[in-house]
Amino acid sequence: MQQRVLPMLVVLVMFLTSSAGCLGLIPAREATEGFRGPAELSLTYKKIDVAHTYTTLEIQPYTNRSTFVVDDSVTDISIYFKATFTFSDTFPTFENNTRYVRATITDSNGDVQWHVDVSSTSSPAEEKIKPNPEFTKGEWVLDVEARGIGEETLGIIHDKFNIQLTVTKECILYPLEVECMTE
Numbered sequence: 001m002q003q004r005v006l007p008m009l010v011v012l013v014m015f016l017t018s019s020a021g022c023l024g025l026i027p028a029r030e031a032t033e034g035f036r037g038p039a040e041l042s043l044t045y046k047k048i049d050v051a052h053t054y055t056t057l058e059i060q061p062y063t064n065r066s067t068f069v070v071d072d073s074v075t076d077i078s079i080y081f082k083a084t085f086t087f088s089d090t091f092p093t094f095e096n097n098t099r100y101v102r103a104t105i106t107d108s109n110g111d112v113q114w115h116v117d118v119s120s121t122s123s124p125a126e127e128k129i130k131p132n133p134e135f136t137k138g139e140w141v142l143d144v145e146a147r148g149i150g151e152e153t154l155g156i157i158h159d160k161f162n163i164q165l166t167v168t169k170e171c172i173l174y175p176l177e178v179e180c181m182t183e
Contacts (some may be wrong), residue, residue: 042173043075044180045166048142050103053160054150059098064144068167070108070135076168077129079105081116083161085148088120101146101161105129108138 048066070077083101098119105114113129116122129135148159171180 037175039172039174042171042180044169044171046169048165048167049163050142050144050165051160051162052146052148053158054148055152055158057149057151057157059147059149062144062146062148064142066142066165067139068142068165069138070140070167071137071169073169073171074135074167075170076166077105077113077135078126078166078168079114079129080126080164080166081162082123083118083159084121085119085159086150086157099148099159101144101148103142103144103163105165106141106143107136108140109136111136113140 046068048068050064050066052062052064054060054062081103085099088099100117100119102117103115104112107113114127116124142163142165144163146161148161150158150160169180173180
């Protein structure tokens with residue numbers, strides 16, 4: 001009988017300490033955390049797409065304003081830009097005011113971080129905004145102003161542009177979690 005008393009006493013003490021109201025949650029939480037694997041560093045991507053194809057022969061204006069937040073977790077901002085102006089290689093453009101795409105990314109201090117102003121077909125390589133030494137925190141703005149023409153009958157004339165902005169953030173991904181937690 002004495003051989004059974006000690007194991008029963010240990011089990012009873014463990015049961016009483018683990019079920020002592022709120023204080024009992026601490027050892028239960030620590031035990032659960034011990035079973036979970038380590039957290040991993042992961043990347044999330046927020047994309048902003050601004051694209052437009054003109055469909056009338058009358059010059060049409062287009063404007064768009066998109067905002068995104070830059071915080072300590074942002075590691076990279078990249079921009080893909082492509083514009084196509086039908087017959088721009090055949091007919092010269094005059095003063096860049098008839099058909100064009102003007103896009104600007106401005107940081108939260110109002111400083112221009114990226115700018116493009118084209119009136120002929122353009123497809124530069126993907127560009128990146130570099131931190132100097134870090135990104136300005138706050139709300140950034142992508143402003144787009146454009147004018148162009150197009151038609152749907154024959155499908156010969158169709159000015160268009162595409163801007164894809166990708167904001168990359170570092171985050172901590174915990175096992176059994178679906179979404180990253182940003183620092």
